[in-house]
Amino acid sequence: MDTLTARPRLLKQANLSLIRRVIKNRGTATRAEIAGETQISSTTVRSLLAEMMENGEIESIGHDESSGGRKAERYRFKPDKYYGAAICISGSEMHGLLVGICGEILETCRLEFTGDDYEPAITAYLDELMARKDIKSIGIGVPGIVEDGSFWKGSGSSDELCRHDLGDRLAGRYHIPIVMENDLNATAIGFGRCYAREFPCEAPDLTNMAYLHLEKTCVSAGFIVGGRVVRGFRNFAGELGLVPMEDGRILDEWLMEAADDKAYTNLMIRIIGWICGILNPQYVVLGGPDLRKDCIGPISDGFSALLPRHMSAEILYSADLWHDYHDGMAYLTAGKIFDDVQFIKEQP
Secondary structure (H helix, E strand, O other): OOOEEOOHHHHHHHHHHHHHHHHHHHOOEEHHHHHHHHOOOHHHHHHHHHHHHHOOOEEEEEEOOOOOOOOOEEEEEOOOOOEEEEEEEEOOEEEEEEEOOOOOEEEEEEOOOEOOEOHHHHHHHHHHHHOOOOEEEEEEEEOOEEEOOEEEEEOOOOOOEEEEOHHHHHHHHHOOOEEEEEHHHHHHHHHHHHHHHHOOOOOHHHOOEEEEEEOOOOEEEEEEEOOEEOOOOOOOOOOHHHOEOOOOOEHHHHHHOOOOHHHHHHHHHHHHHHHHHHHOOOEEEEEOOOOOHHHHHHHHHHHHOOOOHHHOOEEEEOOOHHHHHHHHHHHHHHHOOOOOOOOEEOOO
């Protein structure tokens, strides 16, 4: 394991951050479990847990059954102590979410905005939320290509992409950890996690899935391999609609001209076949406002007859895009709640 050090004045905050992450990831933890996972001394863990108890950050939920020695006391976060705030933007809608420490969605509301001017509505929402809750992280789902604290989005009047530095501006205003994610990637993450809750045998960290989003003017995808989003070299992975077809047109144009269900079904089988030949996902999820739901059965039947069984995938349907989007952004936002300390790798 690489040796990680924090600057001396940040050592306590670094240790607290590690302890918080262990309790958050486990749900509950004992002093021995924390010390074992973080490699922080048991004495230091005891001292910091006592301080966290005094500050009302954590609470004891009792002692484990004794295995012959002293019973271990178990701790968890107080459920009403820390929160995250998530913003979900897609098309003409924008939603605000109050997120619990484990990614649970506690409140939702719709935010009104004009054009692409998201910031006034977002800051008004966050200011109001922070006045009554201890917000530790912010998540922003955006309809564009994410690059650090910015995202690139089409202007609507041309093929040129416009840069929006929304994440950087919010970071400068609030000084807490911020995570920004493409809306479709967040939706794919959310679907995978919802599916795993419905089928507990599934493990979100091992998910291999392609999420296809269908609209009138475009087809795009979010890819998850081994539980991680595939972004590509310049973060443009999943822009299927730009794939050139044999007559010089792009895939988006072909999809728009698939007037009858048979042509549409055959084209979708073809798209899914490409994806399975390249990524070999376990699931291919179909969703979006313009998905022809009546074609899902024929697509699944036709596709299953196209490829060998070991290359095929199970076709699933996403009935509620916003539900999946919310869940994905809530999960990402909660994951940043204790990302407030930076570690520096020790130089040889």
